[in-house]
Structures are given as structure tokens and as C-alpha cells.
Amino acid sequence: MQRLPARCSVRAQRRDExxxxxxxxxxxxxxxxxxxxxxxxxxxxxxxxxxxVAFVSSKNPRYMVFGRLVDLKTMRDLTDAKLRAARVIEAEPSERAADGPAYIGPMPVADAITVKRGTGRRVLSVFTDPSCGYCRQLEHELQKLTDVTIHYYLLPFQGREAPLAIWCAKDRPAAYAAAMGDAPMSVVREAICEHPIDRNQALAAKLRVQATPTLLFGDGALVPGVMSADELDARLSAMLDKSKIKEGVSDATLSFE
Known part of the structure; x- marks a missing residue:
């Protein structure tokens, strides 16, 4: 099959927007x-x-259409996940937190782009879409964190081309960072390497991830939307402290025995 390159860049798309x-x-x-x-x-x-959200024509912004955009071929509501994320982001931090642990267990980190800073002792998983504006906003906050390991699970909620281009890049962390910044990113219409995009989508469905970004903490709690660096730092540090207490209790028990 002949590959059809789409000579489109993230920078050009943002200029249009x-x-x-x-x-x-x-x-x-x-x-x-x-x-x-x-x-x-x-x-x-x-x-x-x-x-x-409303919809306008780029040629004539006089008229707005309020509603939802639906892909009738797949019968998928393309607006629903974004609306959920927008409402979560506007909510208070206490309202954004998940009701309880959604998942506790090993994650398929081989299917994620992993970035480690400093000691990397604090661990966070992020379900993200490189075409998602809120994901870029979150990435600015994540860049401020130190001593953290972040696993990025790419999702194709707004199309497969960008996630595939990043995963198939020689330097995946650099490609993801570029997509979240202002550097142009070439996009192709088909996969050129083995990729986990479908497995990531299945994992997201299993965990009921309905919007990007969604954060998964070590205690199994899922939090959709954007959190500030201060919020993230406090939560990750608190979880690390709890982990140290548990380790201390375990060590003391072993010594006593």
C-alpha cells in the first residue's frame, strides 16, 4: 500500500485556529x-x-451553531468528551477528584511514553491526546514537577495521525514535547511502526476514561482535566509520604518478629 503523507503541521493548524x-x-x-x-x-x-461550545464556518463567523458534532459513520459523539473535560476543568479542585480508586494494579508501561526527572520516585500516569488543547495546558504544569516519573498513554480521541506520528518517531519523548509546544510535527495517514494506540484505547475504555487529559494516580484515583503544578506536587508528595509510612510499618514488623 502506498503511503500518503499529509504535509500538515501542528504549527500550521494553530495558525488557522x-x-x-x-x-x-x-x-x-x-x-x-x-x-x-x-x-x-x-x-x-x-x-x-x-x-x-459552538461551531462556526471559517469563511463566515457571523453565524454560530450550538450542539454536538457526531461522526455518523462510527456513531461517535465527537463533542461529548470535550464538554465533560471543560466542565471538570471549570469545577473546583475538590469537585474534580474521583469518588474513589478506579484502578489499582500494574499498568502496561511498555505502551506508554515514559519521562523521568530527578529521582523519579513520584509516579503519575496521564491519558493524553496530542491534538487536545487542555492536554497542552496540563503539560505546561507537568513540566514544572521534579523527582517524578510520568507515563503518557496516547489516545486518538481527536484522530489517530498525531498519536501515530509521535509513537513512530525516533525520540518519542522529544516528539511528544514538540507536539505540546510550538514546533511543527509532520503527520502521516497510516501507521509506520508497531504501536499501542488500540491497546491504549481499550485500556481507557476499561478504566472509563472519557476525556483527555485524565490523570491516574498511584492509589488508583482517576482525575480528569487540568491540575496545577502546586496541586499535583502536593498530591504526589502526600502519596509518597503514605508509601514511606507503610514501608516503615512493614520494616518495624519484620524487625519485631
């Missing part, structure tokens, strides 16, 4: 518009206003 965003803001100066995001439908962009 910035252009549409500027046009909408000019047309509606009294409306607080956060961002514009390209959709799979050519010429149609999501316009986000807090936790609310």
Missing part, C-alpha cells in the same frame, strides 16, 4: 471566547466559551 479565533472575537467583542479548535469537518471550527 488563531485566525478564526481573532475573527470571532472581532465579530463578537462582548463575548468571552477562549479558543478556536479545528474539527474533522473542513472549514468548521469549535468556538469555546468557558464550558460552552
Amino acid at each position: 488563531d485566525r478564526v479565533l481573532a475573527a470571532v472575537r472581532k465579530a463578537y467583542p462582548g463575548t468571552a471566547v477562549d479558543r478556536a479548535v479545528r474539527t474533522p469537518m473542513p472549514g468548521v471550527y469549535e468556538i469555546w466559551m468557558g464550558a460552552n
Whole structure:
């Protein structure tokens, strides 16, 4: 099969999104518009206003359509996961936390892009999509953490091309960092290497991950949305302290016996 390269870059996509965003803001100066995001439908962009979303044509932003974008071929609601994430991000930190442990057990770290800083003793798993704006926002916070090991599980919620391009890169952590920053990233239409994208999607479904980003902590708690570096640092440190206490109790028991 012949490969069909799509000479599209993340930087070019963001320029288009910035252009549409500027046009909408000019047309509606009294409306607080956060961002514009390209959709799979050519010429149609999501316009986000807090936790609310509308759709506009890039050629004429005069009219907005409020609703959801649905892929009728797969019968998948493409807007639902983003709406959930937006509502979670606008909630208070206490409201964002999961009700309890969602998963406790070994994770398939071989299917993740792993980044280690410092001692790496504090461990965090992140379900992420390189085309997700909130994932970029979270990455800015994650970059501030020290002594941490982060496992990134790539998901194709907004298309498979970008996750595949990152996984098939020679330096996956660098490719992911570039996608989360301003560097251009070439995208191909088909996989050029063995990849875990389908397994990651199955894992996400098993854990009921419905939006990106979603964080999985060592105690099994799933937290969707963006957390600040201070929130993350406090939670990871508290978990590490609990782990040390358990180790101390175990050592004392062994010595007593």
C-alpha cells in the first residue's frame, strides 16, 4: 500500500485556529471566547466559551451553531468528551477528584511514553491526546514537577495521525514535547511502526476514561482535566509520604518478629 503523507503541521493548524479565533472575537467583542479548535469537518471550527461550545464556518463567523458534532459513520459523539473535560476543568479542585480508586494494579508501561526527572520516585500516569488543547495546558504544569516519573498513554480521541506520528518517531519523548509546544510535527495517514494506540484505547475504555487529559494516580484515583503544578506536587508528595509510612510499618514488623 502506498503511503500518503499529509504535509500538515501542528504549527500550521494553530495558525488557522488563531485566525478564526481573532475573527470571532472581532465579530463578537462582548463575548468571552477562549479558543478556536479545528474539527474533522473542513472549514468548521469549535468556538469555546468557558464550558460552552459552538461551531462556526471559517469563511463566515457571523453565524454560530450550538450542539454536538457526531461522526455518523462510527456513531461517535465527537463533542461529548470535550464538554465533560471543560466542565471538570471549570469545577473546583475538590469537585474534580474521583469518588474513589478506579484502578489499582500494574499498568502496561511498555505502551506508554515514559519521562523521568530527578529521582523519579513520584509516579503519575496521564491519558493524553496530542491534538487536545487542555492536554497542552496540563503539560505546561507537568513540566514544572521534579523527582517524578510520568507515563503518557496516547489516545486518538481527536484522530489517530498525531498519536501515530509521535509513537513512530525516533525520540518519542522529544516528539511528544514538540507536539505540546510550538514546533511543527509532520503527520502521516497510516501507521509506520508497531504501536499501542488500540491497546491504549481499550485500556481507557476499561478504566472509563472519557476525556483527555485524565490523570491516574498511584492509589488508583482517576482525575480528569487540568491540575496545577502546586496541586499535583502536593498530591504526589502526600502519596509518597503514605508509601514511606507503610514501608516503615512493614520494616518495624519484620524487625519485631
